[in-house]
Amino acid sequence: MGTCNCKTPWDELNEVIEAHRGQESALIEVLHKAQEIMGYLPRDVQEAIAEGLRVPLNKVYGVVSFYHHFSVEPKGKYQIAVCNGTACYVKGAPAVISSLEEELGIKAGETTQDGKFSLAAVRCLGACSLAPVMTINQKAYGLVDADKAKEIIKQYE
Helix, strand or coil: CCCCCCHHHHHHHHHHHHHHCCCCHHHHHHHHHHHHHHCCCCCHHHHHHHHHHHHCCHHHHHHHHHCCCHHHHHHHHCEEECCCCCHHHHHCCHHHHHHHHHHHHCCCCEEECCCCEEEEEEECCCCHHHCCEEEEEEEEECCCCCCCCCCCCCCCC
């Protein structure tokens, strides 16, 4: 039997941090790679990055909390984003979000207990002519209303 040269996610993260040790300018790049590796950015990951890049922890947290792409909680297998930009908002995005919250039993920003769905209200998805718009794992659905949103997520159950 051969030996396993398997790397844990922490091994991979430490390699990324080591490659950028002391480089404050690499913070966003390292956060992206860390989220790819770990799936999300819990406090211990943020602390390791802060220490490795020699960046204050509050700066790391500030970047993580500012960009909606970053998550401090595990995300669901199916990540639903509902645009809440001006065009989508005016054309009914709040009703779509409410409908999905009711259907999934979670609020925007949360993940279902079974880890299947995450729901996020985002600023803009860049498809204003199709408002309201939602995505599931980057697949876009346009002209969505509350009922259509429920029908769409049933395809993923």
